Amino acid sequence: MEYDFKAIEKKWQAKWAAEGTFKAKEDASKPKYYVLDMFPYPSGAGLHVGHPLGYIASDIFSRYKRLKGFNVLHPMGYDAFGLPAEQYAIQTGQHPEKTTTDNIARYRQQMDRIGFSYDWDREVRTCDPKYYHWTQWAFLKMFGSWYDTDMQKARPIEELAAIFEKCGNASVKAACTDGDSFTAEQWKAFSEKEKSDALMRYRIAYQGETSVNWCEGLGTVLANDEVKDGLSVRGGYPVEQKKMTQWQLRVSAYAGRLLSSLDTLEWTDSLKEMQKNWIGKSEGTEVVFNVESGEKTVPVTIFTTRVDTIFGVTFMVLAPESDLVAELTTPEQKEAVEEYIKQVKKKTERERIAETKSVTGVFSGAYGINPLTGEKIPVWISEYVLAGYGTGAIMAVPAHDSRDYAFARKFDLPIIPIIEGCDVSEQSFDAKEGKMCNSGFLNGLDVKVAIETAKDYVEEKGLGRRKTNYRLRDAIFSRQRYWGEPFPIYYKDGIPTPLPESELPLELPEIESFKPAANGEPPLARAKDWTYNGYPLEKSTMPGFAGSSAYYLRYMDPHNGEALVDKDVNAYWRNVDLYIGGTEHATGHLIYSRFWNKFLFDLGYVCEDEPFRKLINQGMIQGRSNFVYRVVGTNTFVSLGLKDQYETTEIHVDVNIVYNDKLDLEAFKAWRPEFADAEFILENGEYVCGYAIEKMSKSMYNVVNPDLICDTYGADTLRLYEMFLGPIEQSKPWDTKGIDGVNRFLKKFWRLFYDRDQWIVSDEKATAEELKVLHKLIGKEQSDIESFSYNTTISAFMIALNDLTALKCTKKEILEPMVVLLSPFAPHITEELWEALGHTESVTYATFPEYIESYTVENTCTYAVSFNGKTRFTVDLPKDMSKEDVEAKVRAMEQTAKYTEGLNIVKVIVVPGKIVNIVVK
């Protein structure tokens, strides 16, 4: 019987589905392990060979953990709301639900072929009302909460209202939007609308005016992480800054916690670093400058991390969008300022980025007074100061800040150095080093000391206070789209009012066209009777990250109609132990999810503070494109090695008709009608193609479909090959050459069991040498899998196979454990062999083989060399090293011992598996 992967894979996939082999159930008698993939957005193109990389890795780990006795939760679902389906709908009229369902069916089909061990009963789709019920529910909870910065947690909004009732808002320490303070009496006298507005400033999900990324091309606002280089990530349309009233999530309230608890996570340093940068903590000082504009004096608060440089301040700058601009501009400067503001507004985000180096600005006419020196300094307006960060106003120290320096040079403002010996004739001196000068009481201090001294001074004199700022902004939460979760909010006499929880889910209404409505309103304005109790419902929908922020919780209890997740169920599964996905979500999904989880944690709905304990970023699979070279003006194609002798054009050729860079000539002729009569100039009888590493995309003809690999080599080969390609974290091109290697391995493995039709496994007792091969493999697999080094594990299998073949070993005692060891990687072939070995239950329920103690000892060599009880060297020797080799090794170290310590080795005591003790004199 030959290895017939087609029949085997079909048989076992059907069996797994029929028997529910991978169903997960809460089971207190077993430790749990939760392995999660980032669920895919089901796009129309289907899966290519790059998508399953992470899924295969996580599947191997899940299967491995099951063998190790864990109760594994390994679910899959779909991030099904999103722009592409809606844009497709606008173009074709096809309902996004239809497109999405079709795409999901296709994805499922493709995934099923690869033999994943998902518990499909737990599948979630973010666009399913039963699912988005809980997305809407979470939003209501956020709407109904505020963030107490003293307690550092979210609290119900009713408690805040009670505080207002008693003592107004002056003493409340909360994360909130700026606004007026009011007393208890004023609060009581507020109208309904005024009360609503006041509370809105504190809610965690709130409505507020803010500068947003408006994308005209998509007709919607976008979050910061949905914009890159001034263009929308989806679609690549230009994005501009615009002030609009939008729903927002007060993510910034959690900035401190999001930053500090990063330390508790097993994530890569680079990913943590990205999140740190995105959160952008900076500790500085707010200082109040009185600004004189004509007759009036206005206090202006600025933020700086370098108060120590306050004696070097020569001007101040306001952001163009700052409210202070209108207030401070003098009548003489009014025209110039307005013209400047107009210019700034006209620019798109992209243009602003492109012009980063050009310096613009205008004088406001006002003068600020340096609170330490009493000196009068001009107040300018420039776009290099951002309204959204700090206070939107800065003190400028051109001698020690490069941006201020450029500005001062352009507008000819004074530059006063305040650090001894620094040269500011060409550029500013930004480093925090040196001794202070020209700085009154700070003179002579080291810069680092001066920073603290100045902070203390400012606080003591009541000129300002220490302040920590974060770059992390609140997330814009509404989108002017159709294909998303509707907000469970209606407007009662203009007051945003939450829908009762009993009304959830608020289902997306049917509409005839998905285009924005006539007056620029979102598509939901087209819905008939989009009201609640006669009041209008909110017309925007939630963004893509809404549905993906808590999906890992829903998998725990996907059919619960009463709660997002049952408390006991949550207490069992807790959080995700291993999360595998791409790095592109570093500043989006992974921040929002952590925020969302922390919020639910505060309210006691979940038991863990962090959602994803360990995270692995799988690399991208890049395309490997092939080229043919057409001789200009002919239909003749010249092979790579000879192309320099001709004038040629390079043409992408479908990689599926190229094998090991050799072109299949007949397939090429059949590929395109215009190539039907192509002629070739060959080298050594073959046509060699050129290649390049590019993104995998249709237009480069370098897309490899996993189905095709499953057809020709089988799913087990695909799985092994994707893992054999290299470390999971690394990006690498897909290159089908080499796949034969792992395919050969499987065929050879099969032949350990079958010689043609003959079952050749014997019950003979294994020899020590044979056991050694097995135990070497067990050790290697155990340590490598835990560190996700799958490529070396597979190598270890190949070595073991070669060894066993050389030993002509076909003994059950060896082969049976090997089947178990291989099963996470190649589940289908191993199931078949497991059955042939006489087992009736799936190999999934097998137990990971253990070392036999005697072999463990004999094969483990972790040596340290110690002199007089003090460890001097550690030497690790291969586990399979023979005793003679070990002794030779130790003899070599004798030289070392003599040289470094002047000692002579008297006796070497080698205790396998223990520390080597060397007796010296």
Added chain:
RNA sequence: GCCUUGGUGGUGGAAUGGUAGACACGAGGGACUUAAAAUCCCUUGGCCCGAAAGGCUGUACGGGUUCGAGUCCCGUCCGAGGCACCA
């Protein structure tokens, strides 16, 4: 500019500070076969000598630490990813 990574044969890639290049691909040679496929065996970093054994050199570059460095430290060059007027 800042942060994070990485640089090893023809290729993908192995090497807790301890025999660099495991394993695989490709390539070359051979066996089986009328032939091909499949399968199996041998060689395969470079250079030198040789019948064999062997020797020298070699992990981007330049220094350093160490008995010993692909690995640790400093500097330089190049690649990848992220952030970018964040005061």
